[in-house]
Each structure stands twice: as C-alpha cells, then as structure tokens.
Amino acid sequence: MNVPRDASSTLDPKFDSNGLLTAVLTHHQSGALLMIAHMNEEALATTLESGEATFFSRSRGRLWKKGETSGHVMRVVEARIDCDQDCVWLKVEPAGPACHTGADTCFFRRIDGTTLVRD
Amino acid sequence: MNVPRDASSTLDPKFDSNGLLTAVLTHHQSGALLMIAHMNEEALATTLESGEATFFSRSRGRLWKKGETSGHVMRVVEARIDCDQDCVWLKVEPAGPACHTGADTCFFRRIDGTTLVRD
Numbered sequence: 001m002n003v004p005r006d007a008s009s010t011l012d013p014k015f016d017s018n019g020l021l022t023a024v025l026t027h028h029q030s031g032a033l034l035m036i037a038h039m040n041e042e043a044l045a046t047t048l049e050s051g052e053a054t055f056f057s058r059s060r061g062r063l064w065k066k067g068e069t070s071g072h073v074m075r076v077v078e079a080r081i082d083c084d085q086d087c088v089w090l091k092v093e094p095a096g097p098a099c100h101t102g103a104d105t106c107f108f109r110r111i112d113g114t115t116l117v118r119d
Numbered sequence: 120m121n122v123p124r125d126a127s128s129t130l131d132p133k134f135d136s137n138g139l140l141t142a143v144l145t146h147h148q149s150g151a152l153l154m155i156a157h158m159n160e161e162a163l164a165t166t167l168e169s170g171e172a173t174f175f176s177r178s179r180g181r182l183w184k185k186g187e188t189s190g191h192v193m194r195v196v197e198a199r200i201d202c203d204q205d206c207v208w209l210k211v212e213p214a215g216p217a218c219h220t221g222a223d224t225c226f227f228r229r230i231d232g233t234t235l236v237r238d
Contacts, residue, residue, distance in 0.1 A: 008235065107201050110198065
C-alpha cells in the first residue's frame with residue numbers, strides 16, 4: 001500500500017503535465033518573498049545536490065542556475081516541500097538582487113486598488 | 120507607448136494560457152510560507168475587493184474562497200505583485216491552519232536528501 005504524498009516521509013515530487021513544479025524563494029533571515037520560478041526533475045536534483053537554486057527556464061527551454069550570468073546566486077539554507085509535493089520552498093541567502101530589475105525582490109510593488117506602489 | 124509590466128504603476132496581471140496566475144500566501148507576522156494556489160481574473164478581483172483570499176480551484180473548476188467550508192479564512196493584510204505581474208504575494212492573517220492536513224502550513228516537511236522531516 002502506498003503512503004499518500006501528504007503523509008509520506010519520502011521525497012516524491014509531483015511534476016505537472018509540463019514536467020514542472022513551482023519553487024518559492026524567500027530570504028532565510030528577513031522572510032521576504034524574493035521570487036518564484038519553475039523546476040523540472042533535473043533542476044530540483046541539481047538544486048538539492050549543489051545547494052544553489054537552479055530552475056528550468058521555460059522561455060529558454062533549458063536549465064538555468066540563478067546567478068549564472070549575474071553572479072546573484074541563491075544559496076539554499078533550507079528546502080521544504082508542500083503537502084501534495086508539487087511546490088518547493090527554498091529559504092535562501094542571496095548573493096545579490098533576486099529581480100532582473102535590480103530590486104532585492106521581484107515583489108517590489110504593493111497593490112493598492114488598481115495602482116502599484118513601490119514601498 | 121505602453122509601459123512594460125515590470126515598470127508600470129498600474130495593475131495589469133498576466134494570466135497564463137489557462138487564465139491563471141500563482142498566488143503565494145505568507146503569514147503576515149511570522150513570514151512563514153503557508154500555501155500556494157491559483158487565481159483567475161475573477162478570483163483575483165474577489166480577493167482584492169473582499170480582503171479574503173479566493174482562488175480558482177483547478178480540480179473543482181470553480182471559484183474557491185479559502186475557508187468557505189473549514190472557516191479557515193485568510194484575511195489579506197497586504198497584497199504585492201511581482202515584476203512580470205504573473206504572481207501575487209498575499210500577506211495574510213489566517214483564521215486557522217492553511218493545510219488540509221491540519222498543519223499550520225502546507226510546507227510542514229523539510230527535505231533532507233530523499234527523506235522528508237517534520238520539523
């Protein structure tokens with residue numbers, strides 16, 4: 001009898017129809033949400049083995065280590081997985097801004113009605 | 120000339136080919152990642168108007184207010200959006216556990232190699 005994913009003590013990631021799961025990165029100290037990206041099986045394995053966040057770039061169609069060009073590597077301090085094992089939470093120590101705009105976090109704007117406020 | 124989504128001061132959510140975006144919920148005080156879900160346009164509008172996290176359930180194919188049966192409503196303290204406006208971060212005050220297992224967060228297991236540890 002198989003143990004369901006939400007009660008299991010074994011890693012058994014559930015990839016979607018595109019072979020991907022969602023990765024959520026927060027700052028290991030401040031707790032701030034930094035970015036969201038996607039991982040295929042290889043990206044997840046690489047991340048867990050190397051301790052550096054590695055994703056699957058859907059636009060580029062290839063593995064993409066965060067910081068491979070910018071140097072803004074995200075070192076994994078802790079990795080957790082959700083109940084149905086289709087989402088991974090990485091608490092990371094960032095070597096630089098998470099966002100391509102240069103902001104520390106991709107979530108640099110607050111929603112106020114239909115306005116976005118930078119605060 | 121249109122301002123690109125990552126520089127705009129106007130909410131202009133980018134829904135995927137299924138009409139959905141990702142919503143990330145964290146506890147407004149502890150910063151803990153509670154859960155991930157999806158929103159269509161109506162779910163996002165309902166969330167922002169009502170101040171209570173409402174999603175689109177892909178399995179049920181309908182709008183789903185978190186806590187509609189359990190009572191574990193997630194009150195939105197702050198809503199933020201990421202650079203390309205395809206992901207929303209909600210800082211919430213939960214009225215109860217986020218996870219269907221009864222855990223405070225869906226991310227109740229840490230990944231240690233191929234083992235999942237509850238800590």
